[in-house]
Amino acid sequence: MRKIRTYQDVSHSTESELLEQVIEQQERLADRLSPIKCLVAIASGKGGVGKSAITANLAVGLASRGFKVGATDADLNGPSLGRMLNVSGATLGDSADGVAPAKSPTGVSVMSMELLQSEADAPLQWREPSLGGFIWQSSLETGVLREFLGDVAWGDLDVLLIDVPPGTDKIKRLLEILPSLDLMLLVTTPSETTRFVVAKSIRLAQEARIENIGLVENMESHVCPSCGHVSKLFGTEANEEELPYGTVSLWGSIPFDPRLGASTDEGRPLISTDPTAAVSIALQALVERVSEHINGGAQ
Amino acid sequence: MKFLCISCDTVMDFVERQIPGDGTLAAVFECGSCNKEVAMLTNPMETQLVSSMGVKIGGREVPAQPMELSRTSMEGGKEEVFEVPESGLPEHQGHPLSVTWTPEAVGRLDNVPSFVRGMVKRIYTDWAQQNGISEMNPVIMDRARTELGLEGM
Numbered sequence: 098m099r100k101i102r103t104y105q106d107v108s109h110s111t112e113s114e115l116l117e118q119v120i121e122q123q124e125r126l127a128d129r130l131s132p133i134k135c136l137v138a139i140a141s142g143k144g145g146v147g148k149s150a151i152t153a154n155l156a157v158g159l160a161s162r163g164f165k166v167g168a169t170d171a172d173l174n175g176p177s178l179g180r181m182l183n184v185s186g187a188t189l190g191d192s193a194d195g196v197a198p199a200k201s202p203t204g205v206s207v208m209s210m211e212l213l214q215s216e217a218d219a220p221l222q223w224r225e226p227s228l229g230g231f232i233w234q235s236s237l238e239t240g241v242l243r244e245f246l247g248d249v250a251w252g253d254l255d256v257l258l259i260d261v262p263p264g265t266d267k268i269k270r271l272l273e274i275l276p277s278l279d280l281m282l283l284v285t286t287p288s289e290t291t292r293f294v295v296a297k298s299i300r301l302a303q304e305a306r307i308e309n310i311g312l313v314e315n316m317e318s319h320v321c322p323s324c325g326h327v328s329k330l331f332g333t334e335a336n337e338e339e340l341p342y343g344t345v346s347l348w349g350s351i352p353f354d355p356r357l358g359a360s361t362d363e364g365r366p367l368i369s370t371d372p373t374a375a376v377s378i379a380l381q382a383l384v385e386r387v388s389e390h391i392n393g394g395a396q
Numbered sequence: 397m398k399f400l401c402i403s404c405d406t407v408m409d410f411v412e413r414q415i416p417g418d419g420t421l422a423a424v425f426e427c428g429s430c431n432k433e434v435a436m437l438t439n440p441m442e443t444q445l446v447s448s449m450g451v452k453i454g455g456r457e458v459p460a461q462p463m464e465l466s467r468t469s470m471e472g473g474k475e476e477v478f479e480v481p482e483s484g485l486p487e488h489q490g491h492p493l494s495v496t497w498t499p500e501a502v503g504r505l506d507n508v509p510s511f512v513r514g515m516v517k518r519i520y521t522d523w524a525q526q527n528g529i530s531e532m533n534p535v536i537m538d539r540a541r542t543e544l545g546l547e548g549m
């Protein structure tokens with residue numbers, strides 16, 4: 098059998114420049130993110146646990162303390178930040194060095210797929226070919242996410258919050274394209290099913306050597322709106338030592354309060370509209386902890 | 397991806413890329429020793445796999461535009477969401493050559509969905525400047541389109 102040289106054998110480049118372009122994409126992203134002081138991902142692995150609501154309230158809380166805050170909605174298929182930060186319908190400045198983000202009334206710079214879609218209730222769809230989507234969709238969405246991070250003229254933010262979609266694979270994709278990540282907040286709830294998934298995300302973040310990982314336990318209790326009585330939302334009175342979270346530290350404990358959902362979903366994060374509510378005070382504690390982190394204080 | 401001319405044991409060089417507009421792609425490679433050419437033809441799925449990476453076989457003639465992949469790949473993009481600043485295209489003001497657009501060229505541009513219009517205008521303008529062309533008209537647009545492989549836009 099004749100011997101044909103392998104790809105690795107031939108050093109000569111074909112000038113198709115594919116690898117060069119991929120490297121250039123990574124450099125563009127790194128250049129864009131380098132003036133940003135602190136990159137924070139809000140993830141979970143699970144959906145519906147409050148990642149977006151916490152991102153929105155955290156963003157507003159940090160902005161009201163004078164930080165320059167950006168928030169990018171990495172959840173391309175289930176975008177929520179546009180609505181929650183009240184920028185739906187905003188236009189985006191188009192210039193050669195980047196797309197200007199939308200600015201929320203609370204001063205947060207926002208990018209979300211919702212802003213790009215003509216119909217709010219239409220599922221995200223890509224142009225042809227319809228066949229074989231399972232092959233290219235993931236690379237396309239990763240590319241679009243790279244643009245949501247790297248092609249937006251964020252400027253020199255103090256902090257950029259990334260609202261990560263559900264699915265541990267999505268966390269992995271994000272970590273692959275990010276040059277670095279300062280902090281990953283993992284949102285969990287007292288439900289066994291959520292804990293099971295979040296434990297996987299913790300392991301993923303640890304294996305990726307993310308330096309700072311913090312847990313935010315959401316819906317950990319219920320505050321009765323009429324009498325103020327605090328009760329556990331989920332039946333299981335879990336023993337802290339039995340939680341599958343290892344040594345990961347708890348950065349926040351947010352009670353369940355229907356007003357938080359209602360107000361945030363309407364584009365008025367409760368942390369700004371009702372700062373004295375128990376849930377807002379709990380959110381402020383998280384804001385405080387993240388503020389210290391941005392300022393390079395206690396970790 | 398490399399093409400090896402077996403008889404010459406030489407890696408072939410990329411020559412040109414053609415986008416016929418039916419979702420397929422042709423990329424031509426040539427052997428530098430015997431000058432034999434081959435065309436790699438990809439079906440729509442294979443073409444999409446490459447373009448979904450936001451890269452172009454043979455490299456780019458103009459630098460990647462902000463959010464180019466999102467804008468060219470999305471179905472149902474919102475019209476008028478991208479706003480070119482009132483001052484026009486300030487990024488070109490530094491360039492010694494200013495490009496004027498004839499009414500016909502502007503008319504053509506108006507047919508481009510506004511989702512990508514600002515970006516497409518910038519690409520044409522950059523190309524004209526690089527080629528020392530000061531007036532953009534439909535003929536020049538056609539030339540740029542072919543040279544830049546803009547059929548997908």
Ligand SMILES: Nc1ncnc2c1ncn2[C@@H]1O[C@H](COP(=O)(O)OP(=O)(O)O)[C@@H](O)[C@H]1O
Nearest residue numbers: 144145146147148149150316352353354357358
């Ligand atoms: N602590 C809470 N109390 C009440 N409602 C909440 C709380 N956290 C989140 N929600 C609401 O629950 C719903 C799901 O939360 P969301 O942030 O969209 O989850 P995710 O982004 O993880 O999918 C939203 O309507 C949200 O406002």
Ligand SMILES: [Mg+2]
Nearest residue numbers: 148149172177
């Ligand atoms: Mg969400």
Ligand SMILES: [Zn+2]
Nearest residue numbers: 401404427430
């Ligand atoms: Zn040859």
